Amino acid sequence: MSTFIQTVVNGVLFGGILSIAAVGFSLIFGVMNVINLAHGVFVIGGAYAALVAWSTLGIDPLLALPVIMALGYVLGSQFQRHVMQPAVRRGNPVAALLVTFGFALVVVNLLTVWFSSAVRNISPSYAFVNLRLGDLSIDAVRLVCFGIGLVMIAALSLFMRRSRLGRVIRATAQSELGARLCGVDSKGVYAATFGVGSAFGAASGVLIGMMLPFTPAEETLWTVYAFIVVTLGGVGSPAGAMLGGVLMGVAATLTQTYLGAVYTNMVMFLILLLMLLVRPHGILGSAFRASR
């Protein structure tokens, strides 16, 4: 029994990380109807940025987090403005998929050349502290990262509901033409959305880098994880990403404990496939365009 509870607790903590990794992807998918295959690159890029900050500049990854988010925002919004916008305007239906995939290839290649394909990890002094609660043992870093992730998802949710830019983004998601008729600069809104999505991707990368070892090639895995979480939970809503992430995390750790680690990814991909076939708009399918 205690193994089961421990597994579920680990799953929820892992799920929190999956949620924050997916929330930016979900935002971009929900607002722009673009499957951003470069999302994993922003995640892994965030991890490497944190690695540079920690190992060469000596800055704690958590302190570097806001700076890395800002970098992610700038890179993401510029990418949207100068690469995505012209591609989507001219291209065929999968132009966005191809352009983001191409960008991912370029970045992974550069990361591999700069950092080699070796497995890296970030382990600050407090990395190996364990909290004990009866039989349960909880990794302190994971708990802290989970907390930060929750706060950030809540903040994004508030931002989307309450702030002016959040309202404008939601309006543009509902009808680009309508928003433009009301004087919204839709290109600017898309750039901001992509920027926010990328910033959250990079932030999740910092947290992931503190908990798990990483390599450049893992970006594909994080893109797919984000996709699984979003198809499970529902597109476009932070709550959907949260729900999908936790379900996914628990499913992953349960598989790992009771079936064996080799089957973890297979079970996750199978869940994605079944979800796509049965209910492609997710458990909390929202009213965003992509889910309709």
Added chain:
Amino acid sequence: MLRPLLLLLAATVLLALLPLVLGPFHVRVGLSMFLSAGLALSWYILGGFAAYYSFGHTVFIGIGAFAAALSRDLWVSGHWAGQLLLGVGSAACVSAAVAALIAWPILRLRGHYFTIAMLAVALVCAEAVSAFPVFQGAMGVSLPNIAPPGMRVERFYYWAALALLLVTVVIAMLIARARLGYGLYAIREDEDAAMMLGVPTTRLKITAFIISAALTGSFGALYAFNLGYITTDSVFRGALSLEMIVHALVGGMGSIFGPIIGAVAMTALTKVALADMLEYHLAITGLVVIVVVIAAPEGLIGVVGRWRRNRRHRGRNP
């Protein structure tokens, strides 16, 4: 139909004679051009005709490769032609069977959802081949060399790939002129309208999917024979899926010769022109993809066509 077939035959004979004058390196480049062209064209049968973009077609390369390797007992002794036919044939059959199994549920999805579902299929199959010991995917399987004694290995596979490419081109040409092809074009333009007008969309999509999978699997088997030793990671590679799409797009999606031209051009670029920059191979492929999507969404064929139209236009009105 006769003129293009004669041209095709002439081109094939010419290409078949080339290894007699080329060195081993260039024969190998030719071989990988044929393999990429065949794969891109197999992908195009679904992706180009019906605009169902599969992002996981490498699953059929992997299934074909492993089907050929694991059916070794069937073909391990005998004449080389029989070995080749049995290996490639079993790959085609297994790929077609898997495709038939997943076709109906998968092809109900459209657009992005189909694309990503195929990616998920590829990931699931790759993980399964690695995880279950029956397939020996994690350890790898080796294939014996089946080139007839006395013939240079690269020449043998060059000719084998050329023959399979010829078969694929003929199949694609036949589809393009048959009811199947016109039905797929109708699906590409507007699937709902096609369905309303009585086009049996589901049946046509499934047929195209199975043909595409069988051809991809055959090329996967040939790829595996040429490698000699395969693991999950070497044949279930996302990069292979991407290459098929990139070649078709670079060449142009309007004609069955687009994927072939794109594959030849990209292979020449990456294997010959950039041979010394292997480190940046992926980055350059990525950049080419972005540039093509933005600057030449109709591919090389589209660019040439536009240039010719412009010239004719200028000639008329000086």
